Amino acid sequence: MPDTLDAASANAELIIETHGLTKRFGARTALDGVDLRVPRGSAFGFLGPNGAGKTTMIRVLLGLTSATAGSMRLLGHPVPAERAAALSRVGAIVEEPRFHPYLTGRENLRIVAAVRGPEVRDRIDPALARVGLSDRADQKVKSYSMGMRQRLGVARCLLSDPLLLILDEPTNGLDPGGIQEFREMIRAMVEQEGRTVFISSHLLDEVEKTCDAAAIVDRGKVVTQGAMAELASGGEVRHELIVGVDDVDRALSAIGTSELVKDAHRSDEGIRVVLVGSPQTAAQLNAILVGAGVGVMRLEPVRQSLEARFLEITARLDAPAEREEVRA
């Protein structure tokens, strides 16, 4: 992991922290009092529909445009007051990575390395190797595919030996193989290298598969944020099982009185059971059913869907507006 850190970066538990961050473009409010807390060492999704304010948020964080109101910290540094110190350990891809097309991949990295500092030049070759572009590094970028440009963009981020990577819609334009590869690279950066990755996306599935925690943003506001499982269940951690049995009635009577079970009801798949305790109680439930002479064919945890939660939230936000329209 990265070399010497300044005190603020080393001590910061929250790698991104904003309070009341607001950005207005004339009469339009793109960010509306955003309070965001991104913990160190996680893959954090910034999830929202197109036009929700995701890219504006990233642009404000990186100082590409100024905030209208509010405060923020990156790596413990107040921004914009200590923007340079904060960004020295941040790598970012905003929208799509841009390059000088007439230069080679390596030359493009040399340009950013020169701007970052003398020690950074030595990181060019390892960064190219890390993203699998060593063989194509001396070809002009205009001959690169979209996927290769994305990878070169990540290599450019790695030049700063980043504590924080900010990636804006990183899988746009990638084929399924590329998306899978990208996801694995992000997980490796978080789990093996201890970096924090902040991913903005409108793709629920992508965020769900890649991230540990997320914030859902809509119309410039952070609607909710937290660990992925909490978000999907709306804050309530719910352990639900689908149980496939040979005799549903006998199974329901066997587990109906069990203190392990909060709720059990018949469903298309057999029985849906909400457990009181941890997922490990599923084994005890299985023992009860077997003890009652019920044949158990299937015992499967129900995955709480972030998509369902996301749609629930955005539908709730839409409702007042729709009501207003009806009134009008």
Next chain:
Amino acid sequence: MSATVSSSTRSGRELGSGGGLAVASQMFGADLLKLRKKRGTLIWALVLALGPPLIFFAVTAIQHASNPAKYGPAGGTGNFSDGLRVIALLFGPLAALLIGVEAGTGDVSVGVFRELVVTGRSRAALFASRVPAALALCFSIMGAAYVVLLLGTFAFAGNLATPDLALILNGLGFLLLSTGMLCAVSVGFAALTTSKPGAIIALIAWQIVASPVLANISSLGSARKGLLSQAVSHFSPVHVEGGGHGATVTMSGGIGLIVLVGWLVVFLGLGVWRTRTMDA
């Protein structure tokens, strides 16, 4: 929150101010790399700078060979002066402005500017490194053009007198001053407009149309001393009347210098202001 602020220290890796000469040198090298690899701009600049003296000597040498009684040798001091005027006042500045505009808008036009801003490096530093890089490329090309001019001057001199060392050095200085000024001003102007085609059209129109026309409007009087071309012409070692800049307005060396510095301060100032304040 305030506790964290107080514990923040400025590390040696901070980009806004640190790095010194090593960083400046690397940034200069990076900007020069971008410019010299931009083939279209480089080729046009070479054509504009080297083409005119090559054509000038080729034509006058052929004329002299075909009719020596009517046409004198292509070289010598007189033709050196003509060639210097052509390079330093007509075509060299066009080459210089192409380079300056490319330096001023290159990063913005392909969207790389924001990739540089997110490094944390100050925007003023990003702007500042473009100027010496543009000048370095401009001076290299002008140096080559001047070598062509000198080769022609001496090779085709025949029985004519050739320039002495003082004139050669003054001529070089004047060429670099004339083209360097326009190159630097173009960097600032292009950064201000952020539009490459717009900046090129506006600067060419200014250089070859507006500036000579204004110089010819005698009712403007001493206000014409404020024209860049007039201030540059003041430092010419050869006579420049009719050299493409309209009527020559006389001024002292001090005034000429002040005008040159004024143009640099205004346009580089506007360029750095725009670079610092624009949304990346």
